[in-house]
Amino acid sequence: MESDSIECVSSIDEIVEDHEILHHNIQHHPHPRHAPHHQFSSSKPHHNGTNNVNSISNIVGPTAIAPAASVHELLECPVCTNSMYPPIHQCHNGHTLCSTCKIRVHNRCPTCRQELSDIRCLALEKVAESLELPCKYYKLGCPEIFPYYSKLKHEGICIYRPYNCPYAGSECSVVGDIPFLVAHLRDDHKVDMHTGCTFNHRYVKSNPREVENATWMLTVFHCFGQYFCLHFEAFQLGMAPVYMAFIRFMGDETEARNYSYSLEVGANGRKLIWEGTPRSIRDSHRKVRDSHDGLIIQRNMALFFSGGDRKELKLRVTGRIWKEQQNPDANMCIPN
Structure with a gap:
């Protein structure tokens, strides 16, 4: 041709x-x-293997605007590094991961290799409800701050993405x-x-x-x-x-x-x-x-x-x- x-x-x-x-x-x-190349990239998670909600509540109150880095880390899935949304799963040792990755790891905890059951981490889900976070494209110019569970929807249509x-x-x-x-x-x-x-x-x-x-x-x-x-x-x-x-x-x-x-x-x-x-x-x-x-x-x-x-x-x-x-x-x- x-x-x-x-x-x-x-x-x-x-x-x-x-x-x-x-x-x-x-x-x-x-x-x-x-x-x-101006592009937002999130930091890699550092999971400490525990879910001590009392220590979290001492760091961040229900009206917090800029939560501590440890809270961000607890809410990041250790497999895909994305923010976790309900249902948040945990193993018997307290390690958490998102519902999508629970299927991807064939129902085994990626941290301790224990078999995962259907345990929900309700305390961490409640903590997430109290957070307000900046859009992940804030480094590209987005000034908005959202409740944790509204943030994901905004980021899908953010004009700064x-x-x-x-x-x-x-x-x-x-x-x-x-x-x-x-x-x-x-x-x-x-x-x-x-x-x-x-x-x-x-x-x-x-x-x-x-x-x-x-x-x-x-x-x-x-x-x-x-x-x-x-x-x-x-x-x-x-x-x-x-x-x-x-x-x-x-x-x-x-x-x-x-x-x-x-x-x-x-x-x-x-x-x-x-x-x-x-x-x-x-x-x-x-x-x-x-x-x-x-x-x-x-x-x-x-x-x-x-x-x-x-x-x-x-x-x-x-x-x-x-x-x-x-x-x-x-x-x-x-x-x-």
């Missing part, structure tokens, strides 16, 4: 002559060392803040970087029928002090082969709503235009694709736009990004 060819140009005021870029097979690259790598087409496990991920995309995934709010890409494929399910991240754009990712997909929509282009915003959903973008393809007196709001990279590229939230071009129409004998795909996608004057309604509906 011949390699795909992408031509691209990005400029602020106008689209100028484009240049070709060859896209090779997608591969996972090692974690970069030179870029700053790290982002997953937005690179499409691979299972990249890298996480971090936006500056780190931009450097990671440039250096490890070799994604094209452009400054400007307009763009012009041409996707060329000598035999488009060879590609039935593929995805590419074409470019990362820097404009208005933010970063945007342009994606291009080839997949089956029902029985029809289609192409889809869309943009994701490298930031949170609430920030993404401040921007809009347009995409256009056309030739031979016909054109298709899409206008929308970029989706946050909190939504995976697959979720955006499956929601059809972008410019969709059926293959027959794409070949018509390509001209010639309609056997070779030469699809030019142009577009621009702009900033809205006012924030859209906070209750704006986003496709699932």
Whole structure:
């Protein structure tokens, strides 16, 4: 199979002559060392093997804001190091672990190797109810403090939590803040970087029928002090082969709503235009694709736009990004 060819140009005021870029097979690259990576990491647990609740109550009262480190350690599962939530299990010697890890260790205490029964550590669960803890992303800027049993729910939606790598087409496990991920995309995934709010890409494929399910991240754009990712997909929509282009915003959903973008393809007196709001990279590229939230071009129409004998795909996608004057309604509906 011949390699795909992408031509691209990005400029602020106008689209100028484009240049070709060859896209090779997608591969996972090692974690970069030179870029700053702002990410919360919890300390390793140090379990003392006892559950002396009287000593705990002497350290932390029911209105404590910053509990002592020993309380944090007692509430960390010794197997997965995550905070424990009811039911908290214990062995006959008083060693505790979470309900998930009780199954993982085949019902044997990881500390003393004694067989675990169904004993609940009710005292430790009561202590947890009295605690108020900072969000685990406080080092990334989150100022919030929550009751112990509310903290986990918040952390799942905290706007300060790290982002997953937005690179499409691979299972990249890298996480971090936006500056780190931009450097990671440039250096490890070799994604094209452009400054400007307009763009012009041409996707060329000598035999488009060879590609039935593929995805590419074409470019990362820097404009208005933010970063945007342009994606291009080839997949089956029902029985029809289609192409889809869309943009994701490298930031949170609430920030993404401040921007809009347009995409256009056309030739031979016909054109298709899409206008929308970029989706946050909190939504995976697959979720955006499956929601059809972008410019969709059926293959027959794409070949018509390509001209010639309609056997070779030469699809030019142009577009621009702009900033809205006012924030859209906070209750704006986003496709699932």
